[in-house]
Amino acid sequence: MRPAQAGPDRAAAVRKARFGKLPERIRPEDMVEEQATTVPDPARDNYNSDEWLIRHAV
Template structure:
């Protein structure tokens, strides 16, 4: 098995290459919770006079 090198990089012995790899990729980044990745903002300011809900309105419209 041969060791591949990046352009401009000098070949290193396997133990040194493994140590560099562990130093660079040895730990995962800190976990981010899904709740921290989403931001919610209302599209408009709620208008209580306009947004009132009457659960019996359909009875008046369709059965009356």
Template sequence: MTYEETVDPTGAEAVRRERFGKLPERIRLEDTVEERPAVLPDPAKDTYNPDEWLVRTCL
């Protein structure tokens, strides 16, 4: 009796071979990178206000 005679191709092995029998398709490098346009920094966001610092630390 050979190995081919003992294997049942219609059972669970056939289902497994259909699902896992080949490698997934390659993903191109261009498809793995997300590009977003750069935004200009907001000049009002990072301004230093000495009065605000004084109020937050001294009160």
């Protein structure tokens, strides 16, 4: 016998057991995973005061 055929009270109880409460809330911070795309290169960000001379004086 299917739950719907057992009676309206039984069907309502089965429905409430399955769909009666919402899933737990997930914080937006937990939905995103951050990863660095590349390894930081410290030599790339070094400032060279003579770089303008090399680029523009040639």
